[in-house]
Amino acid sequence: MTDFPWLLLMIAVPAVGAAVVAALPKGRDLLAKQVALGVSLVVLLLAVLTAIAFDTGGDRFQLTSSVTWIEDFGVSFALGIDGIALVMLLLIGVLVPVVIGASWNDELPEQRSMKAYFAWLLLLEAMMVGVFAATDVFLFYVFFEAMLVPMYFIIGSFGGPRRQYAAVKFFLYSLVGGLIMLAAVIGLYVVSNSQLGEGTFAFDALRQLDIDPGVQKLLFLGFFIAFAIKAPLVPFHTWLPDSGSEAPIGGAVLLVGVLDKVGTFGFLRYCLPLFPDASRFFAPFVLVLAVVGILYAALLAMGQSDMKRLVSYTSISHFGFIALGIFAFTTEAATGAVLYMVNHGIATGLLFLVVGMLIARGGSRQIGDYGGVAAKAPLLAGAFLVAGLASLALPGTNSFVSEFLVLIGSFPEEPVFTIIATVGIILAALYILLMYQRTMHGPARGVLLQEDPAEPAPGTGGATAVLTAPRRSLRVLDLSRRELAVVTPLVALIIALGVYPQPLLDVIEPAVSATMDDLGGIDQ
């Protein structure tokens, strides 16, 4: 079972699926949706089987395979996963079918075809799997950059009114980061060439290098800037609110839920183990960025009137927590950070989806355009509440476990930063609850308010009809069966992982402590 190429299949199946969907004849949107959903469910199944094949007590990298790709560059098509990558693959496996289900009846701008949208989504899935499963730095870089192309088209072709601007901004920010990282990747290769006699990009070989501290700092910065843009940390964050708010909901979920995690994943997988001295040197700066990000983004989130922008800012705030957990250099905090990555994907994913469902009903992204929705659509409001509470890390939801782990793990090493970060929790409660309260409760108002159809009143006429003012009431449909099917798995995961996170922790913890060993672990 472990020799079976699970990872390769997880890349190949969605890639082939994307080609099939794209090749379907025009006008067969329903078939395209069905194929896409089927493919994404197969990938979910593969992810689950991969998890079963993974031995939590086994080697650091499992299910490895390696084929020489470009011999002259010393590049291999090398795949393998540790616990951190595994949980991300599971997250991808869950989110993509959910996203496809949620986008089923999306209205795309200018009658663009659903087919292309789903093809891009599947291609994106293949790239995302690749980026987490690569154990060759060059291969990682290739997926890291190639991933931009489908996302660029998803935002640019299917997004909101300012989609062109958002797509280009997204692409350029990521590309600049990627190119800086490319310089560092080549630098790493050159170092390996001088130390090992032949250049390599294999992660395991690079980990053994003994890099001069000065060079380490430069290379660290090369990787760090790329990941900090991706994650995003303040001050590299300005692209995310634009992309998050202009992207179609499905794209936004994957963007914030998975794509951005490549940044924090990169910190853990590449920055810390490859450049331990530089990581320690720069850790205080990173922690300052992280804590500033937590507070600054939370304050900005409170000031937003656009719901999608608000959710984007909450993510930036949460990424601050993840970075704090990683750069506190304790196994506990970093384990919490990885769990946070998964939980944030689920919670924020759900929040984006519910907000998207509300927007689909009202056609406006403004908080002020809604009010009192809960009375007419209790299920929608309930899902909104669960997503919100998970985002503010209420005990009993999944995010609580991870946030708590990050904070108690960081406290012994970095008490000051941790205490400041705690303020972020209070702000989180404010921005989430305010949004929930304004849209779901209070008097019925906003764009969903419609005039009741004039009641046919035979026999009356003339004067009396003029006197009765038109009655207005809220017209809003509650969640449909499809929407319920989309929301339920995520709600279930939020509760389940809130109560019993142990299986995930068992998978994550060994990988994290191996990373801390590479760092010359502070707490061991």
Add this chain to the structure above:
Amino acid sequence: MIEAPDLSLAALAPLLFVFGAACIGVLVEAFWPRESRHPVQVTVALVGTLGALVTTLLLTVDFEREITAAGALAVDGPALFLQATIAGLGALSLLLFAERALDPARSAFVVSAAVPAGSPRDRELLTVQRVQTEVYPLATFAIGGMMLFVAANDLLIMFVALEVLSLPLYLISGLARRRRLLSQEAAVKYFLLGAFASAFFLYGLALVYGATGSVRLGDIRSASLAGGTDVLLVLGLALLVVGLLFKASVAPFHTWTPDVYQGAPTPVTAFMAACTKVAAFGAILRLLYVAFGTAEWTWRPLVYAVAIVSMVVGAVLGLTQTDLKRMLAYSSIAHAGFLLTGVIGLGAAGDGSGLAATMFYLLTYGLTTLGAFAVLTLVRDGDGEATHLSQWAGLASRSPLVAAVMTLFLLALAGIPLTAGFTGKFAVFRAAIEEGAWPLALVALLASAVAAFFYLRVIVLMYFSPPAGAERGQGPTVGVPGMPTTIVLAITATATLALGIVPGSVLDLAERAAIFVG
């Protein structure tokens, strides 16, 4: 008794093929009846270039580096690799020349260049279905000159080759069927500035001869080793390099590029962008590595500075362009800078991966840019090709396939992974960083990011904007290409993808070819 110089006919076979075809082309032009001349000329030119391609490939099978023709020609790995590249790209360009399905008047070239533009006779000829066939022998001569250029082991031969490749190019850039004044202006500009560059080269040649007493690259090297640094030699080298950088359209010697690229008929622009670049860089590499390889300090700072200027100028000025042909011209200037980054990646002892990387980059860039210009010939309005950016808005909704192919080329030019452009960029940047030139590589990476913006803008227009002129029903039309252009597009697009995904064998070939004789 005069001794005949030793000539290895086998080694010269590729050159003989091309020049033979060019001469036959001239005869055909003189004696073949006009009605059926076009297919014959196309066949002759294609046989010549493809024959040259095949013979270069055959030469590599059982291949021994040698210097032949009394020391004037070097037949070595780089020469063969670049000759094959030029012959292949040249054949593809000739196919673009031969396209007859796109223009209503069935050709991109003016019927009679001697008729003054705008005269009644000119307007009469505009719609005539007669075609110009002199371009084929001219282009074949240019290809022959280029192939000689990269193999020249002697500065005099190099100069002769420079003229053989340039003169036909000056001519054919002035032969556009539409917008003739623009085309003629381009030709004159190209000619005047090109003549200057040739003069620089010649003057440099004289100075180097004065300093070393020889025009052989190998002798120059040993003389410079023995004699140390001579002001004459340094000055001569600088002038030679200026002459070559002009041909390679490297900033600050680039000013002709946008005008000529814009004015010349698009197939000719494609030809220049792909083949001239390869030939010029082939000569630069040979001159710097073989003749001046040891005196690194003399050329290294110069090339370093010029590379930075070229990348910055190309990327920044490219941002402001609104015409696609001009935009691709600035892109070519930026790419020349990236290529020089690879040239820097030559080790002090002649090792290092710079040479292989630069040659590979030339191949990938040539294929990609040729493909991009081929797409430009498809999008037309009533006045010829629609090259203004705004006319490309919403192209994807009308012809998804053309837009997709163009997107592939643009992504490759921007250097996105899984395309040939990325592999090439990676190779040259690695070579530069290995030689410690990481500041240069960093500038190159930032320049690529800036340049990516204008490539992206075209994609944004094609995919994310509403169609141009749709409401008035006067947007540009996308022509259905005939067989020649279809072949070009298929080959270039496939190669762009293949060299991005499985570049192993070609990289390997470049690596093995990367040893100069001399």
